[in-house]
Amino acid sequence: MYRTSVLLSVCVAFFLDSILFARFNIMGIRPDCLLAVMVSLGILLGPVEGAIIGCVAGLLFDVLFGRAIGLYAMAHMLAGAAGGLFFKKFYADNLIIPGVLASIAAFVKENIMAVSVRLMGGSFGYIRMLITYMVPCALLTGVVCVLAHLWLKPAVRQQVKKRYERHAGGSMR
Amino acid sequence: MRKLFKNKIFLVLLVAALILAGLTIATAGGRSRVTWLEDAVNSVAQPLQKFSIRSSNAIITLVERMFKTSDADKENDQLRARIAQYETIEAEMRDLRQENERLRTLLNFADTDAAYAYVTAPVIGRSQGIWFHEFTVGAGRSQGISEDMAVVNAAGLVGRVTSVSANTCKVTAIIDSTSDVSVMVERTRDYGFVRGTLSVSSSNIMELYYIPTGSDLVPGDVIMTSGIDGVFPKGLAVGVVTEVARSSENAEDKDALVQPSVNFLRLEEVLILTHLEKEN
Numbered sequence: 001m002y003r004t005s006v007l008l009s010v011c012v013a014f015f016l017d018s019i020l021f022a023r024f025n026i027m028g029i030r031p032d033c034l035l036a037v038m039v040s041l042g043i044l045l046g047p048v049e050g051a052i053i054g055c056v057a058g059l060l061f062d063v064l065f066g067r068a069i070g071l072y073a074m075a076h077m078l079a080g081a082a083g084g085l086f087f088k089k090f091y092a093d094n095l096i097i098p099g100v101l102a103s104i105a106a107f108v109k110e111n112i113m114a115v116s117v118r119l120m121g122g123s124f125g126y127i128r129m130l131i132t133y134m135v136p137c138a139l140l141t142g143v144v145c146v147l148a149h150l151w152l153k154p155a156v157r158q159q160v161k162k163r164y165e166r167h168a169g170g171s172m173r
Numbered sequence: 174m175r176k177l178f179k180n181k182i183f184l185v186l187l188v189a190a191l192i193l194a195g196l197t198i199a200t201a202g203g204r205s206r207v208t209w210l211e212d213a214v215n216s217v218a219q220p221l222q223k224f225s226i227r228s229s230n231a232i233i234t235l236v237e238r239m240f241k242t243s244d245a246d247k248e249n250d251q252l253r254a255r256i257a258q259y260e261t262i263e264a265e266m267r268d269l270r271q272e273n274e275r276l277r278t279l280l281n282f283a284d285t286d287a288a289y290a291y292v293t294a295p296v297i298g299r300s301q302g303i304w305f306h307e308f309t310v311g312a313g314r315s316q317g318i319s320e321d322m323a324v325v326n327a328a329g330l331v332g333r334v335t336s337v338s339a340n341t342c343k344v345t346a347i348i349d350s351t352s353d354v355s356v357m358v359e360r361t362r363d364y365g366f367v368r369g370t371l372s373v374s375s376s377n378i379m380e381l382y383y384i385p386t387g388s389d390l391v392p393g394d395v396i397m398t399s400g401i402d403g404v405f406p407k408g409l410a411v412g413v414v415t416e417v418a419r420s421s422e423n424a425e426d427k428d429a430l431v432q433p434s435v436n437f438l439r440l441e442e443v444l445i446l447t448h449l450e451k452e453n
Contacts, residue, residue, distance in 0.1 A: 019229040022299035023438055024236075028372070032301060047182055055189065063214045064222070065298050067305045067345075070196035077193070081186050113304040117371065120201060122304075122350030124371035133303060 005155035006041065009148065010057050013037045018065050029136045032106050034061060036145035038076045039102040040152050042083020045159065050087075054080030068116075075112060079105040095146045102145030107138040207338045215338040219311060222297035230441065231268070278327040279444055289406065289446045292316050296440050297341065306332075306346040306369060306377075310443060313340040321404050323446045329410030329434030330354070330398060331443050344443070347411065348377040348433055355402035356381070356411050359395040363388045367396060367411055367431055377437050379412060384428040390417050396431050406446065410434040 013033040021030035034057060042050025058076030062069045082105055086097055114129065207215075279293060294312035312318050314337050324331040324344045332346040347354050348369040356367050365384040372378060384390060394414040400407025412431040 015225050015229070017301040018298045019225050020232070022301075023229070023233055028303045030302070034301075047186075051186060051189075055193075060214065061301070063211045064218055065300050065307070065309055067300065067307055067343075068197045068201040069211075070193040070200065072301075074190055074193035074197065077186070077189060081182075110302070110304075113302060116197075116201070117304050117350060120351045122371060124350065129371060137302070 002156045002159040009037045009152060031140040031144040033144055035079050035106055035109060036102045036141050037148050038080040039083040039105055039145050040098050040149040042080040043086050043098055044152060044156055046087040047081045047084025050080030050084040051077045075109040098149040099142040099146045103138045103142035106141035110134040110137060207336055212338045215341045219340050226297050275442055290448055291444045291446050293442060293444055295442050306349040308344055310342050310344050312445060313338050313342050315339055317447050318342050318445055323405045324443050325409055326435055326443050331435050333404055346437060348379060348437060355399045356396050357399040359397050361388055364399050377433055379431045379433060381429040381431050390414060390429055
């Protein structure tokens with residue numbers, strides 16, 4: 001159940017990011033679904049598992065759709081690990097932390113992409129991109145993360161319980 | 174700080190991030206060949222990607238049809254719903270007809286440009302976000318594709334092949350902000366360069382540079398490839414000038430804005446020009 005849910009959520013995120021939102025978006029603004037899923041998994045499963053899943057999924061995304069190998073892997077690995085920082089640190093029903101964390105992670109990722117584009121020779125107005133693209137995308141990613149968290153939490157409940165017990169040596173908060 | 178560096182997880186993450194950053198820098202410049210592992214991943218994923226793109230196209234067509242439906246059409250649809258089997262056949266037929274039309278247009282284009290051998294391939298994936306305009310195409314080394322081949326569709330130039338695996342290749346679109354194409358103004362025969370811009374709008378406007386001073390560029394001028402960059406053959410449609418923007422003598426300033434001939438949002442199949450056929 002747990003593995004199937006993780007695999008399914010990653011596949012759905014791949015589909016949304018590389019196919020559906022590439023054609024269906026509002027003035028180019030679209031969420032980063034894979035990043036949202038990674039943050040949610042990091043929060044639910046801990047930093048190690050979050051980083052590993054993020055790295056593998058990111059590498060796969062790099063190979064299939066990316067310009068350079070490692071860029072998405074790095075971003076998603078760090079997002080998974082960042083999510084893991086909040087593992088067992090707040091009430092499981094809290095949806096604000098996943099949303100805010102995913103928004104911050106998406107904002108950082110968009111900035112990494114902006115730097116990469118600059119280094120590769122692309123030119124653009126940073127402030128204009130910040131207002132018209134980066135911030136709206138980050139906010140949208142936060143919303144998607146809340147939805148992903150709502151779906152993933154019950155799906156990986158047993159696994160989450162085991163991890164809580166292993167780390168806290170007691171019951172879930 | 175010292176405490177942080179004693180944390181094993183943090184250290185492993187730091188090393189992994191540094192390795193991935195190094196890998197990114199090493200592969201960012203483009204590679205003619207990909208590793209066997211990437212080949213394997215691409216080959217395994219290709220059928221899934223093809224299935225996904227077909228289903229996504231079906232969803233998009235359905236949603237578009239819903240938004241365009243008037244009251245009379247709705248009533249018509251309700252009547253049609255009564256004969257469900259008939260409707261299914263009709264939907265299948267419509268999809269086939271659209272595919273047929275697209276392929277027919279591509280074929281017509283190929284006929285007019287018979288000097289080139291070409292491979293027709295579907296677009297099976299796109300990069301996330303607007304930073305890079307790159308897409309994955311379902312044809313690779315096995316079909317004779319190699320790096321730097323020109324990619325076109327019936328409307329004009331799409332981009333060039335930047336990396337190739339066994340059964341797929343990645344194409345950098347001409348609207349990518351890191352892409353430069355040597356072009357010529359059809360009417361005045363002036364040479365210049367077009368470059369993609371980063372913009373959130375769906376129009377994918379490009380910028381035209383290095384047009385000689387005194388050139389009487391006007392909106393509506395057709396821009397086509399010049400062939401002097403050795404990558405794109407001469408005479409492929411690139412776009413149309415929408416706005417002449419030159420305000421100074423500075424060569425770094427853009428001369429005009431160009432609307433690409435190709436609708437990149439609706440790109441489903443492309444032609445990859447493999448090589449010039451020998452003239453008899």
